[in-house]
Amino acid sequence: ARVGEACDSKQHFASRHFSLLMSGLQQRHEADGAPSEPRLALAKLIVTAMAWLSCSSGIIIINRYILTELQFGYPMALSALGQLVSCVVALIICDVFKMVPLVEIDMEYFLQRIAPVGAAHGIGLWVSNQLYLLLTVSFIEMARSLMPLFTVLALWAAKVEIPTNEHIQAVSLTGVGCGISAYGEVALSSLGLIFLAANFAIEAGRMVMLQFLMQGHNMNPWQTLKLMSLPAGGMLVLMTLIVESKEMATKNADAIVLANWPAFVAAGTLGLCVNILGNLIIKLSNATSVKLLAAVRGPMVVVSGVVLFSETVTGIQLFGYSLALAAFVWYNVLAAKSLLKRLET
Secondary structure, eight states: OHHHHHHHHHHHHHHHHHHHHHHHHHHHHHHTTOOOOHHHHHHHHHHHHHHHHHHHHHHHHHHHIIIIISOOOOHHHHHHHHHHHHHHHHHIIIIISOOSOOOOOOHHHIIIIIHHHHHHHHHHHHHHHHHTTTSOHHHHHHHGGGHHHHHHHHHHHTTSOOOOHHHHHHHHHHHHHHHHHHHHOTTOOHHHHHHHHHHHHHHHHHHHHHHHHTTTOOOOHHHHHHHHHHHHHHHHHHHIIIIIHHHHHHTTHHHHHHHTHHHHHHHHHHHHHHHHHHHHHHHHSOHHHHHHHHHHHHHHHHHHHHHHHOOOOOHHHHHHHHHHHHHHHHHHHHHHHHHHHHHHO
């Protein structure tokens, strides 16, 4: 009987969550001035989410291939490629063909809010690509389940959200799982762990700044991409010129690009797709949806690392990752319950 009650409770919670999701999609759709079609909006969200999963997994694999298999050891330049492609395409769509409505943004707002977020995003992309030179794809993706801990700390430090005891327990369990995964990693690098922690800290800070950025503005995803990719690409180009350009010229890095141009075209194209699809998901739903999708992507990328790059995943790692993934799901269930309570009151 208790099992039946538990199942009924879960079904009731899922039903209420789905109803509120549909209601939220309907309100967002109506706010955009379109007819009330929440089911159509949900269908768009699902299709967009599936496309994001494919593209984000693809860009991780292609970047790892370029940096290690092609021996193009310049993560700053590779990161700049995706941002520059995104910036150019967004500029053409927004300013040349004027295909989307634009929100007026003054220079002060751009410099104070948008530029810091974009610059942080650019640095985070470089750190993320640098990881592929230091750690295995499988371990990196396992460790990314630790991201909620850094996000909770950043939101608490910025006084945006105060975590409950259950939230703290969930993210702590995630940390334990990631610690077990690290213990079982056969190719662990101290420098790689430092870059991994830096990547988490930068991304958590960027999410907090992005939350402040989006307050009071309902930008089209293409305009958001244009405004974000401009400072991100600029920061990465500057870093490339200062740090990597001399070595690239000495070692004829352009020869690697010319000989393997389809891989670089794919990297730039996938970077554009991930950026615009991520913005579109946030517009159709919220930033939490992207975080949930990243958790779904994790096992796919871990398997890809083993199959494509012959990476070793130990039993201890799988146990730790499973524990971290379960805690991550728990954390998001708690977040969903908190959202339900706020909406009901």
